[in-house]
Amino acid sequence: MADTTQISPDTTSEGERTELGRYADKARIGAPSGTADTRAVIDGFTEEGESLPGGDDGVEQLGFKKHSHGNAPVVPEASRGERRRSFDLADFPALTGLEEDWRFTPLKRLRGLHTDALTGAAPAVAVGGAGNVTVETVGRGDARLGSAATPEDRVSAAAWNAFSEATVITIPRETVADGEVMVTVTGSAREAAAQHILIHAEAFSTAVVVLDHSGSATLAQNIEIVVGDGAQLTVVSVQEWDDDAVHVSSQQAKVGRDARYKHVVVSLGGDLVRLTPSSIFTATGAEVEMYGLYFADAGQHLEQRLLVDHAVPNCKSRVTYKGALQGDDAHTVWVGDVLIRKAAEGTDTYETNRNLILTDGARSDSVPNLEIETGLIEGAGHASATGRFDDEHLFYLMARGIPEKAARRLVVRGFLTEVIQQIKVPALEERLSASVERELAAGNL
């Protein structure tokens, strides 16, 4: 842990900002290791700051509880900022599952994405919607590729080394896209494959880009995103894969001066979906919002690991992820790393993750990590809470005349709508609301 100060994260909770004066130079809030097994207990949906190992392990009947931490033997990481970044696969040792960033992922179910050559046929990419953006298919030698993102893990590096051609979408300078850019990614093969997509919103452009994943695939994917100075870009990544799909996707964005970047994850379908979205501020005055919605059914593993890298002064970030779980062995993981580097004075950041467990047998892990290397910031905070919809909630709603199925739907719909509303593409919002309804129906709720 070197010279990084550990702060008991109990000091942060919803609505409470970390007070900077108190934590001199370097601070790390959150849980750098351990399992966040969230079965809940505190009555109602009270927000909880992350608690450190040795925290409350209790499992009780109603409501919500703090995270507790198990004893998984995990390789600790000094600082999120020091994680290896490289295009060379050899720089990433073979995975054992003990790595900090892989400890929740069932490697066995990656279907070789972390071990095999990714020689399968990549899912088909079709781009439609806006007429005034440029779409190109380029070879791997194209100089623009790799300019915004450098792989941070083994699967991402393997994908970088394996893709044969990439899709490059450019929103030209000062252009307002004349419609949503719909990027349809359709898988039809089981062989492990690699894919590369670059989205470049040039300076002062405005666009919404939707990555719409469906079909069946075993896919390692790198999405590179450049948000130019003054640009306003929304990227929505929808995972509505078939039940057998495996999808590991790095979605790194470099955010320019005064830019506005919004990233929305919607993960509903697939056997294993692991997204690592990151936002890296490269110049001052930018704002980032990252939203996520995931709904895991029996047996599904839906994982999201975020990074917001405040490397420069006066940027703002907000992270809001919400997940619902139902069915045996439904598993969701949310890890939110926020890094406020020494130079990032004037940073304003807040991240929150909420999970709602609808049935027994599901498990949700939630780990917010906040590293602060400067005291001169506007605000930094995080909140994480996992709630259980239990018999008492159900009784309350039914005692008001609401039938059981309607009661469950009411709760889930209300919970997830907040994120869907952030997409601001009405047709897509409608489609996703319908998908959530289908998930509910599938779970016999």
Next chain:
Amino acid sequence: MSTLEIKDLHVSIDTEQGNVPILRGVTLTINTGETHAIMGPNGSGKSTLASTIAGHPRYKVDSGSITLDGEDVLSMSVDERARAGLFLAMQYPVEVPGVTMTNFLRTAKTALDGEAPSLRHWTKDVKTAMAQLRIDADFAQRNVNEGFSGGEKKRVEILQLELFRPKFAILDETDSGLDVDALKVVSEGVNREHSKGAMGTLLITHYTRILRYIKPDFVHVFVAGRIAEEGGPELADRLEEEGYDRFTAQSAVEA
């Protein structure tokens, strides 16, 4: 006029230590327009009676019957009972994640009436009822009971009583945890609804305090899962003076 009839009700719960009988033969009839107070010491089974009427799955009915205008309540699901006109204001209302009060109230009203309320009237009704109960307007956008104080939760129960207009209201210690002002506000709410003449009320309480504001027609003293004594309002006055000691001692002798 409606009648809620409870006959020789025996109820038990399953605990880790095995099956525990709690209600040991309760008989009680309530008609529209009547207010019955059930008073009794802690643990005497008052909430058990209330929850059993509402259909909470924890409570097992071993024998006896509950009927509403002759219909078998015990064979109805929890939501069917509510739609049949039974309303339980809970002693400890739970916080329901993810659902705003507005959404909840409208969904419940729609389920209870079998059709959505006219939006214009409904919004006005909710506003008026909230104002009368001195519930802040911004509560409408908060999740059901989430972060509400004990007193706020009780007001919100009575808010529902006024909006849902049940045939029979069972109020389980609605008075506990309320200060005098809140007690008055809540009692007025119950009286407003009662005065419309279409509701029967079963008022469960540990203390006589609320009976200064809500006048019972009948008082039943509940001890050890049974009604130990019944009478008119004067019985409440006696309890105020003497407490429950007389009854608890008596039941100890019987047991």
